Every structure is written in structure tokens, then in C-alpha cells.
Amino acid sequence: MSSLFDVRDGLVLALAAADGRLLVGTGAEARVYEVSLADDGEDRAALATIDPKQVMALAVTKEGRTILGSAGPGRLYALSKSYRKEGTYTSQVYDAGGSAAWGALQWRGTAGGGTQIRIATRSGNVRDPEEGLWSDWSKDQTAPCGRIASPAARFLQFRVTMRTNDAGATPVVEQFEAAYLRANEPPKVLSITEVVSRDLQARAQAIEQFRQAMKSRSQGAQKTGPTPPQPPPPEGSQPIRVLHWQAEDPNGDTLRYDVYFRGQGEPAWVRLERNLARPEYAWDTAAVADGWYEIKVVASDRQDRSAETARETSRTSDPILVDNTAPVIENVQVRVRRGDAGPEVDVTLTARDATSRVTEAAYTVDSATEWHTLAPTDGLFDDPAEAFRFTVKGLEPGPHRIGIRAVDEANNHGHAAKTLTVEE
Ligand SMILES: [Ca+2]
Ligand SMILES: [Ca+2]
Ligand SMILES: [Ca+2]
Structure with a gap:
């Protein structure tokens, strides 16, 4: 489904089709619009506005006369085939995508014998002109080539005013074009x-x-x-x-x-x-x-x-x-004593980092791969220096090597080792 037509703050109350064009009767403001079916309803013209508030019915006779019925009061009107003296068309809002300086304004169309086309523009930096902050309409331009007089802004709108002194002739605007230069905005x-x-x-x-x-x-x-x-x-x-x-x-x-x-x-x-x-x-x-x-x-x-x-x-x-410097492991103290089930080794040490926190520590006994994780004595890895205490049990008599590692916040690894001998 695609949108063909919309009427701001209004109602669509009646439809009639004739010659590839659609007639739309609206309420709130009682109008008859003619909408082209060829280009998604972009092309539209207001044909008539009546005093009663709602156009309730539309019909096109075999002879091509358009009859419309209104509510409040209930009346029938016939649209005459002659052209109104003056009509205006207000374009959609065009978006330059960013603040823009406006250049040339050109339009193409025909305005012969007693008819006239005038184009004005206005610009603003918010999408909706009704929200204010838009410039006033510029002076009308009648020449097919001119300059846009509206101030630099992101959005631009056109207003085309068409006049005729001859009820049988109308000017036609086919196209209008605005040149603009986007201001350079910073990255x-x-x-x-x-x-x-x-x-x-x-x-x-x-x-x-x-x-x-x-x-x-x-x-x-x-x-x-x-x-x-x-x-x-x-x-x-x-x-x-x-x-x-x-x-x-x-x-x-x-x-x-x-x-x-x-x-x-x-x-x-x-x-x-x-x-x-x-x-x-x-x-x-x-x-x-x-x-x-x-x-x-x-x-x-x-x-x-x-x-x-x-x-x-x-x-x-x-x-x-x-932090490219590893923590330092210091004050490593080793004490071998007799436990209930054989010799036990108590180890105490401090790991200190100059710049960040100590975040991890572990030790190994006679191995380069089997690491045992350590917790600091105060329970938290929250200081530049942490103290550790642990006991190694079940060591065979003979020489042993205890390796210690401490890691800082930047993942720098500091190492230390202590050798000891367990007596027979
Ligand atoms: Ca830029
Ligand atoms: Ca460090
Ligand atoms: Ca701590």
C-alpha cells in the first residue's frame, strides 16, 4: 500500500475518478482536490473551496460536469469549467540535508495571454513551517530565471501563485528548480x-x-x-x-x-x-x-x-x-616445620606494583606449568601492594623450588623463586 494523498488536519469524505485523475472531497476545510494517479499523488491541485464545512459526495456526469454535495447545509454544487481568477499551490518541504546557501531559482511552464505565474520561497531549519522559525515568504518572482532570496537554511518551500484575466485560460507550471550549496560542516x-x-x-x-x-x-x-x-x-x-x-x-x-x-x-x-x-x-x-x-x-x-x-x-x-613494568615480589620468607603428617613449608611474601594494582598471584612447586592461585591476606586485590601467606604440604625430603608470580592491571607478570631443602 502506498500513500496517495493526505490532507493536514482534515478528512477525506468523497472520491470520484475521471480521465485518470481522482477528485477528492474533504472536510474540516471543504475542498475538492484533483490528484494525478500517475505519480503517487505528488501532483495535486485544489479545484474548489465552498462555504459549508464538508464535501460529502462527488459525481462526474457523462458530459464531464462535476457535481458535489455538501453537509451543513446540505446542498449540491456544479463546478464550472472556467478557471478561477487566482490560485496558489504550496509545495512540499524540500530538504537540502544540511545548512545550505540558496542559488538560482528557475521554473518551466506556460503563462500566455492574460495569465501570470509568480513564485515565492521561504526557508527554515526545522522541517515543519508551522513550528515557526521559518523566514517570511520572499517577494514573488515572475521571471522564469532568478535568485532565491530566502536566507541560508536546511529546508525550502515554494509557493506558486497563478492568475488569469481570462476564465477560459490558465497558466501551467511544469517544473521548478532550486540550486543550493551545502555549507561545509565539521566532522x-x-x-x-x-x-x-x-x-x-x-x-x-x-x-x-x-x-x-x-x-x-x-x-x-x-x-x-x-x-x-x-x-x-x-x-x-x-x-x-x-x-x-x-x-x-x-x-x-x-x-x-x-x-x-x-x-x-x-x-x-x-x-x-x-x-x-x-x-x-x-x-x-x-x-x-x-x-x-x-x-x-x-x-x-x-x-x-x-x-x-x-x-x-x-x-x-x-x-x-x-603500565609496562611488572610487579616486584619482595620479602619472600620460607620456614620448614614438622607438621602432623610430615614436613610443611610456610611461605610469606609481598607483591608490589609501582603504577597500578596487583590483580593476580600464584605459586608453583617444582613445576613450570602447575600454578596454584593465591588470595591476598586481606582478601582483596585492591592495593598496589598485597601480602600473601600459604603452606605447602607433603614435600619429599630433598631440594625443592617454589616459584611465585604476580600480575598487575596491565597484565605485566613479575616472577620470583626460592629454593629450600627438606631434611630427612
Ligand atoms: Ca565536512
Ligand atoms: Ca606495573
Ligand atoms: Ca588488598
């Missing part, structure tokens, strides 16, 4: 996100894609093949931080990005990269000190615009913690 950077540091596989892939893109750019090559399968990334510290952002331009302009960083609280931005075409950057943080940083992305449409009209927008990321 938008909607978000900056980091590929989560614990999703190691996704990070490794993103880093590799980025490297490929940088490589093909520096070689001037355009082809990008499928990404080869990557070996699993090494455990622990990942100084390369992968950032993605979402950006768009209201005009659909091609965007280029400049990327900057600064330590949190520092005034000056340091540029990392210029003119990136893809909305991503892999930041190698190995060269900066541990701490909190911000990333700024500047998006520009300069690729598609002149230097005078290019626009840019920047966005600053949430603070990013750079």
Missing part, C-alpha cells in the same frame, strides 16, 4: 575506544592489521590482502596500545586523522601521527614513562575541501593507564 568524532588489553588475540590481530596498513601506505601500495594467521602473542607486558575511533562527516567528506598524546595534567600535546586514513592507531608506549595519558584525535575534511573551508574537530579519550 564528528563520536568515540575513542581501546581494544581491551586482556583480549590478547584481538589485540595481536589489530596490531598486525595496523602494521600492514602502515606498510602499504609507506610503499604507496593500495592492495590489502587477507591477514595471515598470527602466532599467539607473548604473555605479559603489551606496550602497544590499539585505539579505534568512530568518526563521520555530515557532508560525507573523506576524513584524515591526526593523533596526539599527553600525560594527564600536562598542558602540551605531542603528535604521534599525521594524516591517517583509517580510524585506528597502534600506540607504542615503550618510549613513555608509566602513568596516565590522554589521546587526542583530530578529524579533518581537508582531503575534500579547500584550505579556507576545511573544518576539523577533536576528541580526547578517557585517561589511559600506561
Whole structure:
């Protein structure tokens, strides 16, 4: 089903078809419209308006006379075949898609012998002219070529006024055209996100894609093949931080990005990269000190615009913690004692991280693979330093090695080991 016709705040009360055109009788404002069936009802003309409030019935006689019946009061009217002295047509609202400066206005039609066509325009930045904030109608233009006098705005509407001094002749407007130039609007950077540091596989892939893109750019090559399968990334510290952002331009302009960083609280931005075409950057943080940083992305449409009209927008990321240093394991104390069922080893230690929290700890006995998870003595991994205490039971007499590992928020792994001997 498609919509053929709509009458604002009104009622459709009567229909009659004649010669491929549809006559529509309406209420609220009693009018008869003629609607073309050929083009989805876009083309319509108001033929008559009567005093009673509702056109209830329509009929076209064999001779082609149109009769209409009204309610309140109940009457019959016959439409005369002569043309009215003056009629107006108000167009739909046209959308330029963004703020636009208007140019030429042209119309095509015929206005001979005692008839006249005049076109006026108005413009606004909200879709509905009834909501106000629209300009007044411009002065009527009678020449088929002219300039649109309405102020720059997103929406435009036409009003065509047709007059005749001869009841047997009417002017006809077939087409009107408005030229406009969309104003250049600045890009938008909607978000900056980091590929989560614990999703190691996704990070490794993103880093590799980025490297490929940088490589093909520096070689001037355009082809990008499928990404080869990557070996699993090494455990622990990942100084390369992968950032993605979402950006768009209201005009659909091609965007280029400049990327900057600064330590949190520092005034000056340091540029990392210029003119990136893809909305991503892999930041190698190995060269900066541990701490909190911000990333700024500047998006520009300069690729598609002149230097005078290019626009840019920047966005600053949430603070990013750079932590490339592993926690230190200190004060490892080992005490062997006789338990009820043989020798037992009590171990105490502290794990301390300089920049972030200790988030994980584990130990192993005489093994490189079988790790036992540890909980801090205060029960919570919530501090830069955490103390641990655990007991190893059932050790055979002889030398043993206890390995300890602690992990920080950035997934840096710190290690320590202690050897001991259990006596016979
Ligand atoms: Ca733009
Ligand atoms: Ca650390
Ligand atoms: Ca704690």
C-alpha cells in the first residue's frame, strides 16, 4: 500500500475518478482536490473551496460536469469549467540535508495571454513551517530565471501563485528548480575506544592489521590482502596500545586523522601521527614513562575541501593507564616445620606494583606449568601492594623450588623463586 494523498488536519469524505485523475472531497476545510494517479499523488491541485464545512459526495456526469454535495447545509454544487481568477499551490518541504546557501531559482511552464505565474520561497531549519522559525515568504518572482532570496537554511518551500484575466485560460507550471550549496560542516568524532588489553588475540590481530596498513601506505601500495594467521602473542607486558575511533562527516567528506598524546595534567600535546586514513592507531608506549595519558584525535575534511573551508574537530579519550613494568615480589620468607603428617613449608611474601594494582598471584612447586592461585591476606586485590601467606604440604625430603608470580592491571607478570631443602 502506498500513500496517495493526505490532507493536514482534515478528512477525506468523497472520491470520484475521471480521465485518470481522482477528485477528492474533504472536510474540516471543504475542498475538492484533483490528484494525478500517475505519480503517487505528488501532483495535486485544489479545484474548489465552498462555504459549508464538508464535501460529502462527488459525481462526474457523462458530459464531464462535476457535481458535489455538501453537509451543513446540505446542498449540491456544479463546478464550472472556467478557471478561477487566482490560485496558489504550496509545495512540499524540500530538504537540502544540511545548512545550505540558496542559488538560482528557475521554473518551466506556460503563462500566455492574460495569465501570470509568480513564485515565492521561504526557508527554515526545522522541517515543519508551522513550528515557526521559518523566514517570511520572499517577494514573488515572475521571471522564469532568478535568485532565491530566502536566507541560508536546511529546508525550502515554494509557493506558486497563478492568475488569469481570462476564465477560459490558465497558466501551467511544469517544473521548478532550486540550486543550493551545502555549507561545509565539521566532522564528528563520536568515540575513542581501546581494544581491551586482556583480549590478547584481538589485540595481536589489530596490531598486525595496523602494521600492514602502515606498510602499504609507506610503499604507496593500495592492495590489502587477507591477514595471515598470527602466532599467539607473548604473555605479559603489551606496550602497544590499539585505539579505534568512530568518526563521520555530515557532508560525507573523506576524513584524515591526526593523533596526539599527553600525560594527564600536562598542558602540551605531542603528535604521534599525521594524516591517517583509517580510524585506528597502534600506540607504542615503550618510549613513555608509566602513568596516565590522554589521546587526542583530530578529524579533518581537508582531503575534500579547500584550505579556507576545511573544518576539523577533536576528541580526547578517557585517561589511559600506561603500565609496562611488572610487579616486584619482595620479602619472600620460607620456614620448614614438622607438621602432623610430615614436613610443611610456610611461605610469606609481598607483591608490589609501582603504577597500578596487583590483580593476580600464584605459586608453583617444582613445576613450570602447575600454578596454584593465591588470595591476598586481606582478601582483596585492591592495593598496589598485597601480602600473601600459604603452606605447602607433603614435600619429599630433598631440594625443592617454589616459584611465585604476580600480575598487575596491565597484565605485566613479575616472577620470583626460592629454593629450600627438606631434611630427612
Ligand atoms: Ca565536512
Ligand atoms: Ca606495573
Ligand atoms: Ca588488598
